[in-house]
Amino acid sequence: MMKTTTKNTSVLWRRATTVAAVALIALLAGGCDIIPFGRDAEEASEVDEPSFAVAADEAHTETILDSIRVNGDLESAATIDVFPDAFGDVHELNVRVGQQVRRDEVIASIDQSRPGQSFQPSPVRAPISGTITSIPVRVGSKVQQGRPVARMATTGDIELRTHVAERYIGRLELGQSAEVQLAAYPGETFAARVVELSPVVDPATRTIEVKLEFAGPDARLRPGMFARVRIITDEREDVTVVSPDAVVTRLDRQYVFVIAEDDRVEQREVELGIQSAEYIEIRSGVAPGERVVVQGQNQLEDGVRVRLIEEDEQEGEAAGA
Numbered sequence: 001m002m003k004t005t006t007k008n009t010s011v012l013w014r015r016a017t018t019v020a021a022v023a024l025i026a027l028l029a030g031g032c033d034i035i036p037f038g039r040d041a042e043e044a045s046e047v048d049e050p051s052f053a054v055a056a057d058e059a060h061t062e063t064i065l066d067s068i069r070v071n072g073d074l075e076s077a078a079t080i081d082v083f084p085d086a087f088g089d090v091h092e093l094n095v096r097v098g099q100q101v102r103r104d105e106v107i108a109s110i111d112q113s114r115p116g117q118s119f120q121p122s123p124v125r126a127p128i129s130g131t132i133t134s135i136p137v138r139v140g141s142k143v144q145q146g147r148p149v150a151r152m153a154t155t156g157d158i159e160l161r162t163h164v165a166e167r168y169i170g171r172l173e174l175g176q177s178a179e180v181q182l183a184a185y186p187g188e189t190f191a192a193r194v195v196e197l198s199p200v201v202d203p204a205t206r207t208i209e210v211k212l213e214f215a216g217p218d219a220r221l222r223p224g225m226f227a228r229v230r231i232i233t234d235e236r237e238d239v240t241v242v243s244p245d246a247v248v249t250r251l252d253r254q255y256v257f258v259i260a261e262d263d264r265v266e267q268r269e270v271e272l273g274i275q276s277a278e279y280i281e282i283r284s285g286v287a288p289g290e291r292v293v294v295q296g297q298n299q300l301e302d303g304v305r306v307r308l309i310e311e312d313e314q315e316g317e318a319a320g321a
Helices: 002-034 039-048 166-171 309-320
Strands: 051-058 060-076 079-082 088-093 106-111 122-125 130-134 150-153 158-165 177-182 190-197 207-214 226-242 248-250 253-259 265-269 271-275 280-284 291-295 305-308
Touching: 051 253, 051 309, 060 166, 060 271, 158 166, 158 226, 166 207, 166 226, 177 207, 207 226, 226 271, 305 309
Parallel strands: 051 305
Antiparallel strands: 051 291, 060 158, 060 226, 079 150, 088 106, 106 122, 130 150, 158 207, 177 190, 177 226, 190 207, 226 280, 248 253, 253 265, 253 291, 271 280
């Protein structure tokens, strides 16, 4: 009886050993496909690491302008009311609104005749050369003391008046250049310069009045036109600039993400300078020629891997072809 038991135990032990060996071999064989070693392990690690899709632009040098943008109105440099020397009825009007006249040209005549008295009409002459902007009387109407016959403007000398907020006063100087755009001529820019700064601040609007003159006479400029004005307060040449979209603010500090050669980003703190609608000056932190992230940067951290959206689109087009 003892011999039979011993024999059965031996058989069971051999079977168990065989099963264990087969299981170990299967585990090792399967593990070769799951657990990589050496270079394969590095490649698998790179594949598993997430990358962020971004758009990038290159920092470069540019001339950048600092400016103040305001609205204003075109006005005549001189507007004059024309008064007659005599008082009576308007006998004749020789001009119309918009007509150009020369100095001493007769623009109207006044009849001083009364019942029992007859006089020659008294001429009203233009005191300056300019354009008739309004005629507040009609033929036959009575002209009394203090009532003008016409209003004239020296339309050849057009000026622009605007109002600038008090906080910008320290940036304004006489002689600064300006770019003017008019609704009547879209896409065209007229040159002007600052010729007068009001010495007082309007307490109601907290602004100062600024007068600008155009670079030269232009028949297209007319009093009353609405203007958009860009006063140039500073100009810097050959400075490093990036798109304003590249700058990220975190904890009151400004950063830019620069793409390194290994497709990883470096988060760099930058010092900003002049900002325009197209560019922002980078005084330190980025050099010309470096690629900076301009889209998708809000989800980035220092050292993460990125891929360019443009490259993804090119790969997609190649696969579709």
